Amino acid sequence: MKLFKCTQCENPVYFENTSCDRCKYQLGFEVNSMSLFAIKTEADGSYSLVKHDDVPNSGYRYCANHQYQVCNWLVAEGAKSDYCVACNLNRTIPDLAVDDNLRKWSKIEIAKHRLIYALLRFNLPVNRKTSDAVHGILFDFLADTEGQPRVLTGHANGLVTLNIAEADDIEREMMRKQMDEIYRTLLGHFRHEIGHYYWEVFFLDHPERLSLFRKIFGDERADYGESLQRHYEQGTPKDWEEHYISAYAAAHPWEDWAETWAHYLHMVGTLETAYAFGVTIDPLIHADKRGMSTRIDKDPYLEMDFEEIIGKWLPLTFAMNSLNRSMGLKDPYPFIITPSVLGKLQFIHNAIHQQWASV
Ligand SMILES: [Zn+2]
Numbered sequence: 001m002k003l004f005k006c007t008q009c010e011n012p013v014y015f016e017n018t019s020c021d022r023c024k025y026q027l028g029f030e031v032n033s034m035s036l037f038a039i040k041t042e043a044d045g046s047y048s049l050v051k052h053d054d055v056p057n058s059g060y061r062y063c064a065n066h067q068y069q070v071c072n073w074l075v076a077e078g079a080k081s082d083y084c085v086a087c088n089l090n091r092t093i094p095d096l097a098v099d100d101n102l103r104k105w106s107k108i109e110i111a112k113h114r115l116i117y118a119l120l121r122f123n124l125p126v127n128r129k130t131s132d133a134v135h136g137i138l139f140d141f142l143a144d145t146e147g148q149p150r151v152l153t154g155h156a157n158g159l160v161t162l163n164i165a166e167a168d169d170i171e172r173e174m175m176r177k178q179m180d181e182i183y184r185t186l187l188g189h190f191r192h193e194i195g196h197y198y199w200e201v202f203f204l205d206h207p208e209r210l211s212l213f214r215k216i217f218g219d220e221r222a223d224y225g226e227s228l229q230r231h232y233e234q235g236t237p238k239d240w241e242e243h244y245i246s247a248y249a250a251a252h253p254w255e256d257w258a259e260t261w262a263h264y265l266h267m268v269g270t271l272e273t274a275y276a277f278g279v280t281i282d283p284l285i286h287a288d289k290r291g292m293s294t295r296i297d298k299d300p301y302l303e304m305d306f307e308e309i310i311g312k313w314l315p316l317t318f319a320m321n322s323l324n325r326s327m328g329l330k331d332p333y334p335f336i337i338t339p340s341v342l343g344k345l346q347f348i349h350n351a352i353h354q355q356w357a358s359v
């Protein structure tokens with residue numbers, strides 16, 4: 001994520017801020033420029049951007065979800081929808097009459113907006129699924145109902161379903177332990193599930209790409225249901241770390257793709273933040289520093305080739321883990337990237353940068 005400042009008073013502000021703590025101006029995210037702006041109310045009730053030259057700076061509205069304080073994105077004059085490009089993908093939101101659902105939804109939207117930001121930065125198509133469209137995305141945020149089967153978080157045909165219990169830290173942590181996972185977050189769920197969607201966009205109707213995929217990830221025609229059942233009943237092979245970024249990735253080639261895709265998004269999203277802060281890692285230890293020093297001086301969405309991404313990522317993760325340990329927190333990066341996983345990440349990097357989604 002980029003670092004933003006209030007365009008009225010230059011105060012640094014977060015991506016999610018709806019107003020500036022210092023000058024109290026309202027803030028809105030303008031999607032064409034991917035920037036956050038201080039905004040002013042005009043006589044007709046619309047908003048104009050403070051201090052901006054590149055894009056038309058008047059006639060904006062807030063996304064309709066701003067009324068619930070779950071979205072700070074702006075909608076341009078003349079737009080067809082009352083919702084921003086991120087919220088327009090929602091088909092079902094939690095029942096806000098239920099206690100605590102607004103708080104859960106708010107956390108869900110924070111993660112979802114960060115996902116959509118990344119997809120837009122990668123220039124991936126982000127369109128709402130219409131009933132007849134092969135492609136397109138929709139989100140259902142659903143709660144378990146008594147007497148009904150549990151809502152399963154997952155993806156089918158562009159529809160991403162999220163069980164809103166995942167927005168509760170205690171419930172999610174219980175699920176994490178039960179599933180024996182080392183990492184479980186809302187943002188991770190979104191990155192994973194949308195990976196399934198782009199798999200379809202990239203590979204369905206592209207047999208030549210599919211054969212490349214199968215060489216690296218295995219044959220996805222292996223029965224999906226049986227593979228997952230085997231994964232849950234027999235556990236993962238002992239040497240899974242050699243070949244997979246997570247134990248779950250070993251369940252089926254589709255899950256391997258989605259797990260590795262999510263991981264690539266973790267890397268680029270975090271590297272962008274480090275870039276925004278001008279992070280340089282130059283450890284003071286006298287041991288051989290090779291591979292431990294780096295300057296994160298480029299935009300990982302645009303300017304880094306894959307070797308550079310990895311070269312900057314590994315020292316950064318070591319620093320991140322060390323910082324967290326100093327705060328008495330667990331490692332934010334409990335992963336190991338082996339050569340085999342590296343090849344998969346590189347494949348995903350190439351697929352995104354070769355614009356497979358649009359050709
Ligand atoms: Zn300000």
Ligand SMILES: [Zn+2]
Pocket residue numbers: 063064065066071072073083084085086087088
């Ligand atoms: Zn919105």
Ligand SMILES: [Zn+2]
Pocket residue numbers: 192193196254255258
């Ligand atoms: Zn999956």
